[in-house]
Each structure stands twice: as C-alpha cells, then as structure tokens.
Amino acid sequence: MLRRRRIIAFLLVAGIAGWLLSGGSNFQAAEIPSPPTAGQFELSTESEGHTRTALVHIPKNYNAQTPPPLVIALHGAGGGAESILEHDNWAELADEKGFVVVAPNGLPARPRLPGNFLANPQLWNSGQLREGSPRSKIDDVAYIRVLLDELAKKVPYDKDRVFATGHSNGGGMTFRLGAEMADRLAAIGTVAGMVAVDKPQPAKPLPTLFIFGTADPLLPIDGGESTLPWGTRTTPPVADLMQKWADAIGCETEPTTISDDDAIKKVRYRSKKMGPELTVLYLHGHGHQWPGASRNLPARLIGPITSKLDATAELWKFFENSTK
Template identity: 45%
Template sequence: MKATTFSFLGACLLSVSSAAVGATVQQLQVQADGRTWTYHLHVPSKATPSGAPLVVVFHGAGGNGRDYLTKNGWATLSEQEGFVVVAPDGLAAIPRLPTNFRLNPRLWNSGQLNANSPRGKINDIAFVNALLDDVALRTSIDTKRVYATGHSNGAGMTFKVGAELSERFAGLATVMGLNSSEGARPTKALPTLMLLGTRDPLNPIEGGERELPWGKGTVPPVAQGIQAWKQSLGCTAAAAKDRDDEQATVERFSECRDGATFTVWYFQGQGHAWPGGQESGLPESVMGPNTTRIQATPLIWQFFSGLPR
C-alpha cells in the first residue's frame, strides 16, 4: 500500500513540476526569409551566466515546438541539467493559410518536400541562422556547445542543419526520421546519434510504401540513409555492435572525420512515437506500437553532454 501511495504521489509531483516548468516557456518571434517565424524558449533558472549549452528541437510534421518542450520532457530536463532549450515552429505546407494538422500541417523544408511547392521554396536554413542569433541575444549561450535534435520530418531537418550549418553545431540526434541530405559534404563532421524503431510504419526499416495522415508515399530503406550519412562524415571503420538485447540494438561507426562518431539505436518493437514521450493522439494503426522503456530525451542529452567541448 505504501509503495502504491508513493508511486502515485511521485507521479503527481512530476506532473506539477512539468506544468510549472512549462509555464516558464516563452513564445517569441524572429524574422527570416521575409517571413515571421515563432519559437519556444526555455532558459533554466540555473543557466551558467558565462554561457550555457543550447539544444534546438525540431518537431515532426503536423507538430509544434511547445509540445516537444512540455510533452517530451525537454523543458523539465533543461531545468534539471542547466542547458537552454529552444523548439521552433515550422511553417504551414501552404504558408499563406492558417495551420491545421489534417489540412495544412507545419513542416520543415528538410529536403523531403517538392522543391516547386510553396513550402519547398522557403529557406529554412536562413531561419535557423536567425534563430540561433536571436537566442544568443536573449541569453548567454556557449556557442561551442550548440546541439540539434528532431523527430520524423524534424529529424530530416536535423540532418539538413548538420549538412549545411555544421560550423554552428557540435552534435546531432535524430529520432524516427530519415536522412534526406544524401551526398552532403559538411564543413565539419558532427557526432551523430540516430534513433529508430524496428516497427515504425511511417519510416519502415526496409523502406517501401507508407501511409501518412496526409496521404501515401514511398521511402527508401533506412540503411540507404545511414550509409549516406556515414559517407558524409567520412567514417571508414565497420560498424561495431555496442548493445544487442530485447530492448535495443546499438551500432557505432567510428574513424570519422574530425573525431566524430555515428551511433544508431534500433528500439526493438517501437513504432514512430518519441520514445518516452506523451502519446500524440494518433492511433497505433498510424503510429505503430509505443512499447519501449527507454526514454529518448535523457538519452539524447546524455549523448550531447558527453561530447568533448
């Protein structure tokens, strides 16, 4: 009985803590590429005055930045660990119309969009540059410890900034997404963590047809994008297996340019959801199972915080 009561109180305290931290998230705006963009910023109370690490979180298609801070634990972990976190909002597929999850979702121009579509003509890299500059004006950032992570379409955007803005970042982590920056030759090879679900119906490991909430399409095998990013980083060593159990298989590529490594986690039986995050509201028939006991947010921060300065 005591253990049950303690677990219940602990869950309540965690909920209150998350709500309290969520209330400190600021919604801000910045101008880039002739447009007004919004982003959500959390500066922890114990941020280092001389410059705190910064994590940039790119949401998935149809999502928004604030939810990724509050529902996937980024704001709470930021407060605990003392790093600054920012989660921008992508622009709508038809930018001149209001956003709507089903009819006009927020997207990133990550290289996955039709280049001739209205959204495909917008320069998201210009926005990321403006975002980093604006955050640095508002709070003290350690520019040598700026990291990017993203989910799904946001994972593709993470690969894109790693390919085109490598000089402004120190590490990358992608969650349930594909590398759409094949052939990239980044100025600097960035340490990269890639998290995948073995039962993800939206980015199936073997590739093939998928059905998004906005229609059907096909994707290449995940291995194709992994091989392409390995080449972009200049990794020459064969994959070393760091873990292989009922929860996850972990492979690591080393001997990459600039001392980088490329580590790929395969979450056994996991679908498309952010591991350890709150449910998206979409059914399992769309997202696949959400069964993993491993939490992606602290795993990613552990990876970032362990990288050399």
C-alpha cells in the same frame, strides 16, 4: 471506396491526435524579459519575408554570466513547439540539467495560410518536400541561423555547445542542419528522421546519434511505401540512409555491433580518421513514437510503443559526452 474510407478515418483520427499532441490549448507565451529569467517565452524573428516563432525555455538558476549549452528541438510534421518541449520532456530536462532549449515552429505547407494539422500542417523543408511546392522554396536553415543570432542577443548561451535534435520530419531537418550548418553545431541527434539531403557535405563531421524503432510504419526499416496523414510516400531502407550520413561525416559505411539484447541493438559507424562517429540505437518492435514521451498517438497510426528508453535523456547524455 474502402481504401478511401480508411484514409479518411486515418486522417480524422490523426487530426485529433495532432491537436492533442500540440497541447489542445491556446497557450500564449510572453516575450523574453531583459535581463532573461527562468521560464518559457516566445521569440519572433523575420526570415525571407515570414514572421517565424519559437518557444524558448530558460532553465532554473540560469546565469547569463556563465552561458549554458543550447538544444535546438524540432517538432515533427503537424506538430508544434509546445509538443516537443512538453510532451517529449525537453523543458523538464532543461530545468534538471541547466541548459537552454529553443523549439521553433515550422511553417505550414502553404505558408501564407493558417496552419492546420489535417489540411495545412506545420513542417520543415528537410529535403523531403515536393520540388517546386511553396514550402520547398523557403530556406529553414537560413531561419535557424537568424534564430540563433537573435536568441544570443536576448539569452546568452555557450556557442561551442549548441546541439540539434528532432523527431520525424524534424529529425530530417536536423540532418539538414548537420549538412548545411555544421559550423554552428557541436553534435546532432534524431528520432525517426530521414536523411533527405542529396549528397550531404557538412563543413565538419558531427557526432551523431540516431534512434529508430524497428516497427516504424511511417519510415519502414526495409524501405518501401508508407501511409502518412497527408498521403503516401516511398522511402529507401534505413540502412541506406545511415550509410549516406556515415559517409558524409567520414565514417565507415558498414556498422559495428556494440550490443544487442531483447530491447535495443546498438551499432556504430567508426570514423576513418579518429573523428566523430555515427551511433544508431535500433529499438526492437517500437514504432514511430518518441520513446519516453508523456503523451502518445494511437498505436494503429504510429505502430507499437514497446521501448522503455527515455530518448530525451539519452540524447542529452550523448550531447554532453560529445563535448568532453
């Protein structure tokens, strides 16, 4: 009975927090104008019989004649496009650095019913979902391909500089894009995402940055059972996940420590053939929260918030350097 009460309390608080992180508003974006101008717009596409939506942030001084880079930003389970654009600061950085960012919305766990953080959260088919569930039958990689094609018609972007990032379940989906859609990407970077693809075999190795808090209660560093707002799960040690991805992109499976101080341990999985590498930033004592976010979930739900790292800025710097 006590365990049940704790879970109910967890779910209620998590539901409120999820509403807050999604903006707690009825934000409505207009369709992309033609020709495209700076601002935030909605793009609807059809994929596998579902109408899918995404928010597109076009930066100030956008010029279709000199197409800028594109970042695909994927929210976590229960979140939405607005949260990763606004609270994780991708829209602000896009304006500052001059790239386009597209933030698609995941479909609910029961895709034919309205989304609800507590009862029917928006999420991604990253490989983590229960096999045979309605949501696991929907191909989100196919949707992202359609999204990129439709976006290119309306907002020209540099197809040689397309990057993907995501948080938590969106981070797991980022790894899946890297495994199954490497032909459309230049690099990937995730925060607290799980490599859930079985035996990933990307068409080409991609430079990868993984940012992870060592006190993350939802993806424990040593593996084991954790409690999510929607139940419990068991995950392998994070080192095992990193070894799997390092092997997939042609890197050594044992990391080299680059630096280690009170705040961050930086390790790198070196390429076996002078190719792209996997870099991991372990944030000492940090939980599941996106580092540097402007709005945070309660620490008792997602662990401590100790890192001063601006993950969005760090990921963009990594993306820029990966194509130089």
